[in-house]
Amino acid sequence: MGSYILKRLAAAIPVLIGVSVLVFFIMAMIPGDPALAILGAYATPENVAKLNADLGLDKPLVQRYFIWLGNMLTGDFGRSFSQNKPVIDEVMGRFGNTLILAGVAFVLCSILGILAGVVSAARQYGLADKAITFIVLIGISIPSFFLGMILIILFALKLRMFPVSGMYLIYGGGGLGDLLNHLVLPASALAVVATGVIARLSRSAMLEVLRQDYIRTARAKGVGERRVIMGHALKAAMVSIIPVLGIQAGFVVSGAVYIEMVFDWPGIGQMLVTAISQRDVLLVQGGVVVVAACYVLFNIVVDVAQAMLDPRIKT
């Protein structure tokens, strides 16, 4: 298992280098000038050229890439001009907030999705199955940002049950209770689509397992239905459900971008949107590299978990 993990980690390095090349050159291709963004509407072409030289943006592109990559390897991601602070501080702070939101949403969608899938499969073609299938279909079809707005109108403005936006009460807030209160709506909006996907795939994975002979054997031997389903069948189905969870974890993190905008959640998605519009090149590059690294790590964790559950996977 150890060598398998090492192998997977080594395979991640070219992926990350590829990501750094892509994000660097795409940012370079996007029209608009960081110097203009700093200087604002009063920027004369002369001042723009001078500031670009000060920022080192007048050097050849390839040279700039290697300078950036080299600095990054020593932990120096540069300085964000729009935030006027080191990129790494801003990115890590924001990423932490995104992980809180995405983490809660992920736990929510995993539990609800698997549960819904199991109930659906256990009562195939029954009322519960039909109801769940219907709800799941709606959940998958509603864009999460739109659902977010509906949740705000309903639960924050009409019923006044939860705050509209933000992460903590803006004055005198803080603490876990305050955080959870602010998490309910954005995490729910973020979880809905993934819940639907997980529910559908869990249902079919469960149905496949339930058709197996050993389940029939277990039932014939008088094992209780609950144990058959939760013990035998679910454990076997998890082998096909876990990779889905891994993919959904990635979707939840990327879906957080919209949700963070709607709920004004101070996460990395919101940071990236603002940074792109401000042409804060270093902040965008740093943010994307960190998110990509995390994505790659997710996949490794999923692969390892799958390998541990299923001995047929060659380690």
Added chain:
Amino acid sequence: MTLFNWTRRAVIAAGAALALAPLAASAQTPEGVLIVGQVAEPKSLDPAAVTAVNDFRILVNLYEGLTRYKPGTLEVAPGLAESWEVSEDGTEYTFKLRSGVTFHDGTPFNAEAVKFNFDRMLKEDHPFHNTGPFPLAFFFSSVEETTAVDDTTVKFKLSAPYAPFLSNLAYPTGLMVSPAAVEAGGADFGRAPVGTGPFKFVEWRANEAVVIDKYEDYWGEPAGAQAVVFRPIEDANTRVAEMIAGGIDMMVEVPPTALSQFQGDEFNVVEQAGPHVWFLILNAKEGPMADKKVRQAVNYAINKEAIVNDVLEGTADVAAGPTPPAFAWAYNDELSPYPYDPEKAKALLAEAGAEGASLTFYVTEGGSGMLDPVAMGTAIQADLAAVGLDVKIETYEWNTFLGNVNPGLEGKADMAEMAWMTNDPDTLPYLALRTDAWPDKGGFNSGYYSNPKVDELLESARTAVDQEERAALYKEMQTIVQEDAPWVFIANWKQNAVTNDRVENFSLEPSFLLQLEKVVKK
């Protein structure tokens, strides 16, 4: 069955949790603490380093300048300087500073501090010049030397008479920062600001809030609120929702379509016209717009009333010329806007032989002071189509747009949207209408307008020290520019804000600055 029961129990538990949740719902904002919904995160809180109104709204409560705008006007009044004298030739300004004022960090405010501020911004060899860039330093480019005569006297030597000087000192770029804090913070000063204002900086939580507290040792009348929290909420709908839910006490830049939600006793909507002009730059160098008749024709062809009333829902007035009416003393109120007259437009186009001309029109997606640029652009395109002009819109993101427009429209476009908010009637025409302000000479005259008479009037107005004389020159300039039509004059924005009923003593300033020292929060 057990599985079903288990699920049912979970559903009941979830329902109970939801029912209990109102207990934990957001509380009302605390007494004495004013929470302001801002449109974006500030870039920096160093007044010399920023250009956005969004940042200025915070800065003017932390810092003060030598002069300030008299409340409710754009007239200059004493600030940290009690009085001043101007030499007869208009090139020497001597300020008597208020004594006994200290910065929030205890550093005394004196002539040396003033000198430090201007040298940092203007002298490339100053040890703290690298804490910039200072994009608006050109407001003070005529300052040749700053001298600390004694502790409370400071003298500015200008290279030439420069009438907007006192007004520029009141602009955020001229606000005084603590030299000791700049020395200690270096490039990080903008995140730990220290001024002399009625509020002092407490903390800046990235993308969550900037918190400022009442400064107990303030030299003037103490602030009415204990604290102010500026909260960036970029999405306008979320800002509106927070306002309705009571999460913020005040929001600025209310989207026109949301204004109707704030009718009733619970809220106050405040409006104030300011020095803002929204216009179209016309390419007077080449193509159909090189002909004055065509430029006048487009001014007649565009239904500006419809734009301000329907697109902007009454949040702006129709503009008559290049100078906004907010500059009351310099505004020529004899000018009336070009009326909406498509027939006259068609006749002028026929005279110029430009019927059916194809035009390229640069439109931006957003940007400072641009209001609703895409909707306005398409309304303009439709009006021009009605008089037979074939207008092709090219839309750009704001920074890209500026990168295209500021270097000049030549070879690229016939017209482009633009908006300016300024503090002095000199700034916009001087930077955007003179022959010497063509882009290749470092100015913002992107449409290459040139009229020697206008050049002469603007140069004289800037060096005239007498305000009445300046006013006469500006008024004459406006008449000529309106006739020449280098721009299409569209709208003057009325800024707005909404407060809840717990906020008292609040008004908006024509300067677009958000002065909060008198505001009381119940």
